[in-house]
Amino acid sequence: xxxxxxxxxxxxxxxxxxxxxxxxxxxxxxxxxxxxRLERVGLVLATSAYSDHVGLRLSPGITADAAFDAASNVxxxxxxxxxxxxxxxxxxxxxxxxxxxxxxxxxRSLLASDRTDEARRFTPSVRMETLxxxxxxxxxxxxHIKSLxxxxxxxxxxxxxxxxxxxxxxxxxxxxGERMIAFIRRGVLADLVARTEAPTAADDGAEAQxxxxxxxxxxxxxxxxxxxxxxxxxxxxxxxxxxxxxAGRVRKVGERAATRYITVxx
Amino acid sequence: MAPTDSDVFAQRNEFPSSAKDEEELGELRGWDxxxxxxxxxxxxxxxxxxxxxxxxxxxxxxxxxxGRSLRDFxxxxxxxxxxVASGRGNLTSEDLxxxxxxxxxxxxxxxxxSLRTSGWLDWEPAHGTTPTDVGRWAYxxxxxxxxxxxxxELLPTVAGIEYALRIGVDPVWHLxxxxxxLTALRDEIESARASHSEVVLRRTAAKLDDALxxxxxxxxxxxxxxxxxxxxxxxxxxxxxxxxRLHGAGAELHAAVTEVGRQYLRLTAGLTVEQIVRALMRRxxxxxxxxxxxxxxxxxxxxxxxxxxxxxxxxxxxxLRERKEAKPVTWEEPPEALRASDTNLxxxxxxxxxxxxxxxxxxxxxxxxxxxVPRGSAAESFLRASLLPLVGDHRAGEGVAGQLGSLPLxxxxxxxxxxxxxxxxxxxxxTPGLLSPRTEKIGHG
Numbered sequence: 001x002x003x004x005x006x007x008x009x010x011x012x013x014x015x016x017x018x019x020x021x022x023x024x025x026x027x028x029x030x031x032x033x034x035x036x037r038l039e040r041v042g043l044v045l046a047t048s049a050y051s052d053h054v055g056l057r058l059s060p061g062i063t064a065d066a067a068f069d070a071a072s073n074v075x076x077x078x079x080x081x082x083x084x085x086x087x088x089x090x091x092x093x094x095x096x097x098x099x100x101x102x103x104x105x106x107x108r109s110l111l112a113s114d115r116t117d118e119a120r121r122f123t124p125s126v127r128m129e130t131l132x133x134x135x136x137x138x139x140x141x142x143x144h145i146k147s148l149x150x151x152x153x154x155x156x157x158x159x160x161x162x163x164x165x166x167x168x169x170x171x172x173x174x175x176x177g178e179r180m181i182a183f184i185r186r187g188v189l190a191d192l193v194a195r196t197e198a199p200t201a202a203d204d205g206a207e208a209q210x211x212x213x214x215x216x217x218x219x220x221x222x223x224x225x226x227x228x229x230x231x232x233x234x235x236x237x238x239x240x241x242x243x244x245x246x247a248g249r250v251r252k253v254g255e256r257a258a259t260r261y262i263t264v265x266x
Numbered sequence: 267m268a269p270t271d272s273d274v275f276a277q278r279n280e281f282p283s284s285a286k287d288e289e290e291l292g293e294l295r296g297w298d299x300x301x302x303x304x305x306x307x308x309x310x311x312x313x314x315x316x317x318x319x320x321x322x323x324x325x326x327x328x329x330x331x332x333g334r335s336l337r338d339f340x341x342x343x344x345x346x347x348x349x350v351a352s353g354r355g356n357l358t359s360e361d362l363x364x365x366x367x368x369x370x371x372x373x374x375x376x377x378x379x380s381l382r383t384s385g386w387l388d389w390e391p392a393h394g395t396t397p398t399d400v401g402r403w404a405y406x407x408x409x410x411x412x413x414x415x416x417x418x419e420l421l422p423t424v425a426g427i428e429y430a431l432r433i434g435v436d437p438v439w440h441l442x443x444x445x446x447x448l449t450a451l452r453d454e455i456e457s458a459r460a461s462h463s464e465v466v467l468r469r470t471a472a473k474l475d476d477a478l479x480x481x482x483x484x485x486x487x488x489x490x491x492x493x494x495x496x497x498x499x500x501x502x503x504x505x506x507x508x509x510x511r512l513h514g515a516g517a518e519l520h521a522a523v524t525e526v527g528r529q530y531l532r533l534t535a536g537l538t539v540e541q542i543v544r545a546l547m548r549r550x551x552x553x554x555x556x557x558x559x560x561x562x563x564x565x566x567x568x569x570x571x572x573x574x575x576x577x578x579x580x581x582x583x584x585x586l587r588e589r590k591e592a593k594p595v596t597w598e599e600p601p602e603a604l605r606a607s608d609t610n611l612x613x614x615x616x617x618x619x620x621x622x623x624x625x626x627x628x629x630x631x632x633x634x635x636x637x638x639v640p641r642g643s644a645a646e647s648f649l650r651a652s653l654l655p656l657v658g659d660h661r662a663g664e665g666v667a668g669q670l671g672s673l674p675l676x677x678x679x680x681x682x683x684x685x686x687x688x689x690x691x692x693x694x695x696x697t698p699g700l701l702s703p704r705t706e707k708i709g710h711g
Binding site for chain 2: 058062130236
């Protein structure tokens with residue numbers, strides 16, 4: 001059996017194999033031969049700059065059908081996909097950062113070559129208990145999460161044993177990292193912005209409505225106009241305005257019928 | 267008489283017709299019916315049930331407040347809140363229109379009638395509507411509950427203890443509640459530490475910090491629990507113990523946060539794993555699933571490669587595998603354990619000393635210490651000298667000490683006990699003295 005046939009057989013049997021064990025694949029002729037053989041059965045080689053493994057994907061010709069769904073093709077349901085997103089963020093991002101920065105958690109080696117080796121060998125992990133405590137309300141009970149992890153381990157997305165969950169080869173090869181990073185950046189930044197700009201009481205509800213109405217009326221108005229614009233009863237409006245004045249967001253000018261409420265610029 | 271708007275409204279089942287129906291339903295199963303659930307045991311004889319009977323007047327209040335649906339409950343609670351918050355002692359019909367402007371007039375009639383019938387509100391033609399004392403009390407408790415739901419804190423419980431002490435009530439219930447909260451917090455800390463999650467650890471640490479901020483206040487309140495409230499004092503001691511444990515646990519928790527933080531790298535763009543996890547935790551399952559589904563590439567996953575021959579061969583091997591028959595277990599008495607005599611355990615040097623001393627006792631002749639103590643090596647001589655205080659001491663127990671104590675000998679040192687030189691012996695010097703046989707008989711007792 002030649003190298004190309006052996007590589008194809010191994011990949012078909014195992015789904016993904018360490019690059020170090022497929023040295024022949026570095027030879028251009030062998031690689032071309034492997035790609036041609038795989039193409040004939042609707043497969044392409046899957047590699048990633050961050051992965052030490054080589055895997056297989058269905059060729060674009062196969063997946064071009066609009067009805068094709070990658071998740072259901074391998075029997076993954078919504079819970080599996082949600083867990084993949086979580087574990088990708090927890091495991092793959094760490095690994096990618098380690099490779100990019102040549103840093104690993106813990107003591108830093110003095111020699112650059114050692115740091116590179118350590119970064120390549122670094123395997124992030126997460127405990128089952130951590131997942132249960134953090135995402136139990138989203139993913140369900142411990143037993144359910146355990147069954148999800150078992151399924152993802154069987155498919156090669158996850159590795160590790162028992163309570164210790166590690167990335168499997170497909171977590172890098174079978175997931176589009178660009179999309180994931182875009183989502184995480186968007187999500188985290190939105191979260192941070194939301195937390196730094198948490199709405200105050202006045203930003204929400206009736207007080208905000210009154211402030212908006214004052215803004216629409218040119219920054220100041222009499223009670224009759226405010227009643228008309230907001231549709232609120234005068235006694236309720238008076239209470240809201242009293243609170244806003246106390247909070248320093250509105251000031252009162254004039255007396256009785258000539259009383260005007262003016263927005264205070266912050 | 268023509269039906270009123272509210273009656274028509276009630277008939278359409280939009281609102282409960284009145285609190286009267288509800289009360290009638292509730293009264294069917296009261297205190298007397300508890301016996302059906304206790305297997306005939308008189309509820310008066312059960313402390314927990316007897317204590318709860320004091321809450322009986324609250325039943326119609328709470329039952330009316332809850333109503334038949336969540337809508338009933340929320341609207342009625344809001345009406346009570348609005349009336350109490352209006353700050354007016356008596357509310358006329360116009361006042362109610364103003365305060366409850368947000369409630370449909372027909373619904374308002376039904377709700378107010380229910381609240382009046384059940385005791386939340388009082389109504390006098392001359393004064394209008396007034397919240398009753400019991401109603402205000404129940405409202406206060408509800409406001410505590412509402413705050414507890416919004417902010418997890420111990421303050422309402424601490425305030426409850428303080429209030430109970432001020433009015434002279436045994437605060438045992440509130441103290442038990444406080445102890446229960448602190449115990450739960452302690453358990454939560456253990457659970458958080460086991461999670462190894464930075465997010466969970468930080469959240470628990472914040473909760474603990476909040477609780478410990480009240481520590482001084484809690485201790486001050488606990489100090490005021492009177493001595494004659496024994497049950498309360500016992501719980502107070504437990505609470506003190508829990509607080510000190512929590513103080514210790516706080517430091518461990520912060521150490522755990524640091525330790526877990528060290529296990530992760532700071533990601534590019536300065537993001538941390540904790541920030542990412544927090545952001546993901548805010549997402550729904552469907553959101554996360556949708557992202558995962560979109561990002562999933564059409565990976566090829568291998569299927570098991572099996573042929574009939576392979577399966578048949580494996581099955582054949584399994585069948586033909588040699589299996590040893592398990593030996594039947596014979597149950598019998600175990601052999602007796604070997605026994606060793608004391609003589610075998612006593613060192614030869616001590617046996618020699620006992621023999622020498624017995625010889626002195628038998629000869630009934632006073633013998634100088636220099637003739638008995640030095641023997642063999644210096645170590646053996648020291649051993650013999652160190653055992654001399656036991657000789658003739660009847661207080662000694664069993665074994666070697668007992669044998670030495672039973673000898674009819676007295677150790678009589680000469681002079682002030684200063685050692686004198688010895689010649690031709692393993693010891694260079696020894697206190698001079700005699701081993702003197704006892705002449706009188708020593709009786710027991």
